[in-house]
Amino acid sequence: MNPAAQNHFLERAPLELRDWFVNFFPDPLQWLVHHLITIVAVLAIFGLFFAFTTVAERKLLARVQNRLGPNRAGLPKFSFLPWHLAHKLWGLTQPFADAVKAITKEDIVPAAADKALHFLAPVIVVAFSLMGFAVLPFGRQYLPVDLDAALLYFFAAGSATELAIFMAGWSSRNKYSLLSAMRALAQLISYELPLILSVVPIVLVTGTLSTRAIVLQQGFWHPGFVTLPHWFVFTPWGFAGFIIFLIAALAESNRSPFDLPEAESELIAGHLTEYSGFKYALFFMAEYFGLTALSGLGVTLFLGGWQAPFPLLEVVPSYLWFMGKLILMIVFFIWVRGTLLRLRIDQLTRLSWQFLVPLALLNVGNAAFWVLSAHWAGPLQLVRWALSLAIVIVPFVVMGRSLTAGYAPRTYRYAP
Amino acid sequence: MTAALLLIAVVILGAAAAAMLRRNLIHSALLLILSWAGVAAFYLWAGAEFVAFAQVLVYVGAISMVVLFAVLLTRQNHVGDLLVEPGTRARATTAVTVGACMAAVLSAAVMASRFPPPADHAPVTSVRLIGLQLMRQHGAALLIVGVILTVALLGATVLAATEGKPDPEDTP
Numbered sequence: 308m309n310p311a312a313q314n315h316f317l318e319r320a321p322l323e324l325r326d327w328f329v330n331f332f333p334d335p336l337q338w339l340v341h342h343l344i345t346i347v348a349v350l351a352i353f354g355l356f357f358a359f360t361t362v363a364e365r366k367l368l369a370r371v372q373n374r375l376g377p378n379r380a381g382l383p384k385f386s387f388l389p390w391h392l393a394h395k396l397w398g399l400t401q402p403f404a405d406a407v408k409a410i411t412k413e414d415i416v417p418a419a420a421d422k423a424l425h426f427l428a429p430v431i432v433v434a435f436s437l438m439g440f441a442v443l444p445f446g447r448q449y450l451p452v453d454l455d456a457a458l459l460y461f462f463a464a465g466s467a468t469e470l471a472i473f474m475a476g477w478s479s480r481n482k483y484s485l486l487s488a489m490r491a492l493a494q495l496i497s498y499e500l501p502l503i504l505s506v507v508p509i510v511l512v513t514g515t516l517s518t519r520a521i522v523l524q525q526g527f528w529h530p531g532f533v534t535l536p537h538w539f540v541f542t543p544w545g546f547a548g549f550i551i552f553l554i555a556a557l558a559e560s561n562r563s564p565f566d567l568p569e570a571e572s573e574l575i576a577g578h579l580t581e582y583s584g585f586k587y588a589l590f591f592m593a594e595y596f597g598l599t600a601l602s603g604l605g606v607t608l609f610l611g612g613w614q615a616p617f618p619l620l621e622v623v624p625s626y627l628w629f630m631g632k633l634i635l636m637i638v639f640f641i642w643v644r645g646t647l648l649r650l651r652i653d654q655l656t657r658l659s660w661q662f663l664v665p666l667a668l669l670n671v672g673n674a675a676f677w678v679l680s681a682h683w684a685g686p687l688q689l690v691r692w693a694l695s696l697a698i699v700i701v702p703f704v705v706m707g708r709s710l711t712a713g714y715a716p717r718t719y720r721y722a723p
Numbered sequence: 724m725t726a727a728l729l730l731i732a733v734v735i736l737g738a739a740a741a742a743m744l745r746r747n748l749i750h751s752a753l754l755l756i757l758s759w760a761g762v763a764a765f766y767l768w769a770g771a772e773f774v775a776f777a778q779v780l781v782y783v784g785a786i787s788m789v790v791l792f793a794v795l796l797t798r799q800n801h802v803g804d805l806l807v808e809p810g811t812r813a814r815a816t817t818a819v820t821v822g823a824c825m826a827a828v829l830s831a832a833v834m835a836s837r838f839p840p841p842a843d844h845a846p847v848t849s850v851r852l853i854g855l856q857l858m859r860q861h862g863a864a865l866l867i868v869g870v871i872l873t874v875a876l877l878g879a880t881v882l883a884a885t886e887g888k889p890d891p892e893d894t895p
Contacts, residue, residue: 424753455850459776466784470756473791477749489795496788516850 317624321348322448345451349440357595358402364641365401371645377401409588417480417581424478429582429589432471436593438464439600444522446613446626457518458510461604462503465559468597469495472568472578475590479581487577490652491568494558497659498565502555504667505548508674509539509608518604522612534618538611543695544673547703549609551667553639556605558655560598562640564647565655602636603629610636661710666702673698727768735761748794756787773850 325344332340362377369376378398384391416425441464442457444450454460469492476488510516513524528537539545558565569577576582579590606612610632613625650658673695680691735758742754759782766775857865 454772456773456776459773459780459850463776463779463784466780469784470753470787473788474753492788499784514851 315622315624318447318626321626349451350437353437353440353596353599356599357592358406359399360595360599360637361405362399362401363638364644366398367638367641368645371642380404406588409585412584414584414586415581419480420581421478421480424474425581426586428471428475428478429586429593431474432468432593433589433596435464435467435471436596436600439597440603442518443600443603443607444518444612445603445629446624449613449626450519453519454517456516458506458516461518461600465597465600466499468593471593475582476578479578481581483575484578484580487568487580491561491578493652494561494565494568494655497656498555498558498663501551501659501663501667502559504664504671505551505555506604506608507667507671508544508548508677511671511674512539512544512678518607518612522607522614525611525614527614527618536611536614536616538609538614538616540609540611542677543692543699544670544677545609547666547670547673547699549605551663551670552605552609554663555659556598556601557640557643558659560601561594562598563644564650566649567652567655570649598640599633599637602633602640605636606632657710662706665706669698669702724768728765731761731765731768734758735765749791752787752790752794755790756783759783759787770845771848773848773853 325341328344329337329340366376376398379395380398380401380403381395382392382400416422439461441452442450442454442460472488472491472495476484476486476491479485509521513521515521525536525538527534529535535541540549557563561568567577569579579587582590606629613629615621615623615625615628676698677691677695680687680694683691738754738758738761742751742758745751745754760779763775763778763783766772766778
């Protein structure tokens with residue numbers, strides 16, 4: 308890492324702006340203002356990111372399905388302005404119209420519902436889904452809270468989502484809400500295990516739980532005369548871990564093909580059945596915050612965080628690298644949503660327990676092998692890569708074959 | 724600092740007391756979870772980050788689910804099934820006796836414990852140090868706990884697994 312990149316003007320600009328603003332306040336208040344600015348910045352940036360994720364999702368899904376998507380929302384006509392912008396702005400202001408609609412909608416609480424829990428559930432789910440952002444290193448010097456046990460914190464913050472879903476389902480006093488909350492919980496619990504197991508190899512190899520240190524270890528390496536990015540996704544165990552992480556992250560954030568908890572087209576919104584108006588929007592928001600935070604964690608752990616792929620590209624500020632990778636992850640998730648079909652609940656749990664969990668456990672062993680063989684050099688290095696790749700590929704092929712044996716071709720007994 | 728500790732103590736004890744007083748079992752379970760979260764806040768107050776996050780992950784994330792599922796899946800108690808009628812003197816006497824015995828045992832244990840004198844300065848710990856301690860000094864204990872938990876998990880799986888005939892609708 309070269310110090311020139313660290314003190315680059317664009318790299319420092321947001322920090323300088325913050326310090327300039329903080330200096331307006333008296334000394335005893337400065338720490339408070341400092342933290343408040345961090346919180347407001349995270350909320351504002353990821354709030355806007357959420358808004359434009361929804362519009363990007365609708366547009367991209369529309370293109371996948373050969374439609375146009377939202378393209379009518381322009382700017383409202385203000386009477387105090389002498390002119391009106393007739394351009395529709397490609398529908399980019401759609402999320403703000405959606406927000407106004409969600410806020411002004413009537414909030415209906417069922418008469419038999421447990422009022423307090425019914426109110427608390429969306430609050431808890433949004434609060435805890437936002438907490439994950441605190442430990443993501445957005446740039447070289449942009450880490451809101453530098454915790455020693457950051458990874459543990461991230462998963463601890465995420466675990467409260469399950470509680471909120473239970474509260475939502477139970478407090479609605481509706482059979483369908485409760486049943487689908489149970490289904491959602493079964494899904495979340497099933498996929499929590501592969502999610503955490505896919506992260507363990509990173510902790511094994513880096514020897515730390517701190518997100519800052521994990522990103523710093525993914526700098527550059529110099530095999531021979533070239534300089535390559537040392538992102539963990541480019542190692543056999545990292546690649547396997549990344550794929551498992553992606554699948555588990557999809558399931559944890561209730562995204563297609565794992566969107567059974569609120570399958571819009573066949574169930575009545577699952578545990579959200581009795582929610583309306585802004586509370587429904589809050590759940591929706593929490594889902595996207597959770598997805599963004601998990602994608603951010605994936606970028607941090609596997610895709611090198613804010614590190615540029617090549618030293619030459621370090622002129623681009625580190626936070627832009629992070630956001631770029633984050634956007635790529637989100638677009639990938641949208642693409643998956645537009646492509647894959649929804650799974651059945653038994654297929655979903657079977658995929659987790661019979662396939663992902665054993666593979667993730669093997670991958671932990673793979674990382675242990677990688678650590679033990681760290682001193683191998685020369686041709687042994689090739690043996691190391693080959694062995695590690697074999698630990699990933701052989702079980703994948705063998706288990707995939709045995710689990711799908713007898714499943715195809717599908718025969719229809721009741722239909723001709 | 725003391726004010727924060729008092730607040731945390733009030734939350735823990737208040738939530739626990741409210742959990743016992745509620746008639747609704749789900750409310751009790753959720754209040755119990757609040758009490759556990761308060762314990763995590765206490766660990767944070769004491770500077771034990773790692774233990775605090777582990778407490779949230781294990782208690783608020785996992786054990787809470789076990790408790791809630793247990794409450795939902797248990798058959799509602801019918802009054803006729805109870806050996807002692809609720810709200811009678813016999814029941815109250817039993818409760819007080821058991822509570823007094825429990826309090827006696829606990830306070831005897833607390834009285835008998837010898838606490839080492841507090842250190843002059845707080846020890847510096849990091850996750851790495853905790854990990855090394857667990858893996859080197861207490862490695863054997865960790866392994867034994869792991870084996871016991873695995874055996875328990877396998878036992879639960881064996882108990883829960885039913886060998887029914889596969890439904891023809893499930894196989895394609």
